[in-house]
Amino acid sequence: MGDTGIRTGKAPKSEWGPDDEHGATNRITPESRASIMARIDGHRVYDLSVDYFVGMPSFQAAGDPAYQIWMSHTPRGTVVDNLNGVGDQINRACGYSGDVILMYTHTGTHIDALNHFAYGRETYNGFDADAHLGSRSWERAGSEQILPLIARGILIDIAAHKGVEVLAPSYGITAEDLEECLAAQGTVIRPGDIVLVRTGRMQYWPDGSRVFGDSPGLTVEAAAWITDHKVVAVGADNEAVERTPSFDDENWLPGHCHFLIDHGVPQMECVFLEDLSRDKVYEFAFIGAPIRLRGATGSPIRPLAFPLAE
Template identity: 35%
Template structure:
């Protein structure tokens, strides 16, 4: 496991590689101008069964029925309003650099004690800038669902990217389809294990200086992991070791069906001050 300290007091990690050149590379990848949403639906009471991550609660706090029952319209109009409660990691989301640590240290040497009951004093999701860059997508199991017993190893991931005819460049985002989310939405997925990347992919990804790795599963990496010493070794190596962001529970089926392995990728977290993750609604423009 690496413990790179790129820049003193740096809190944005790999996002430093997303400059004008990366943005222009993403724009140059657009061919049809079609925008594809990459977020899974958020429905009241429907979650993924993940431990510690309750299902969303969506409540209407003003409706047309209120006016039908006698609430008068004021100043010539009526309105509806609502509220939602959900875990920041319970829908399509991106992890903050404060999300994980090892030996008491987070990315860039910040101590884990900086994450308190009031939130993260450093490396919170509010420090993450918007990501506008080139995205690259690979499908590890076209038309199906990969098995958790068959993690995606480094050589296979490299081959999938090569087969897509793309060379990953600093600041790119790599998205990986496993088929798990589609199965979950159909009620057929196991919430205690899922397919994903083996932790031997971490060094290869870090060497290419990707800004973000996303997947259609709950953790990007396979779970249970194949590392007897750590439950989430890819998280530790990429987030803690290199400041690479992980985006999870992404809807990638339509993107893979579009047949465009490279595209403009746009993702921006909610500016939740001190949060260690944020729901997101990323977009691919193909």
């Protein structure tokens, strides 16, 4: 692979100032939010997320925990153990259920925070692991710093444009692919947009053996082409947005570094784009926000796409 332009030394400083933690989500303004909200056709909504369940595909190869859920309180159990302390008579009259979940934050449809990747010890905007990483989480640029995503969304349906069910394993989507697909769709990327790229992989969900591994996705050159358009965020229907493996001997996920560290662009993975593709909805209002997990490197997100009124 040729020169990717990826640095391995220091993270660049943010264009929004030395203390900025929001990154490209700063491009969302009250005016831009109002503009896209005014164009919504509320008769339809597309849910771009997957549900969470025991046995769902997850990134367990690196030792991260799979999604788990269990009951901490049950109607019959509280009668027996009275863990809520209200007594037998009340517990028999008022059943009580409660549960607990455990999972890796990069599970299912999720968004990567700007502290997810680093050059050495420096992540977005030069935040340093020695100064800003505590015992349990980062002190800077966590998922709680990603501003609510309300913006114009664009689908770039590469698989459909190429006339295939799904792109070939490890296919590297080029800038030329993006340009040709957009031209064929009759859509353009504007500053402040959220760009979603379809490879076709998520049509196989929840078969993890077909969704994950040797993923088609963006090359670094294509990633740079997208960030040149001053987008707010990027997402794809694969495991990494970029292609895997990277075919870069010096960086196993250079696209992550480009989006998150160099440009402060949060990226969403395992986004469900099949319904948008089926209906050929290429422009829409995108609304979504991560759970505000302080300091976390990622978070589940439930993105919604609303078609625009004619």
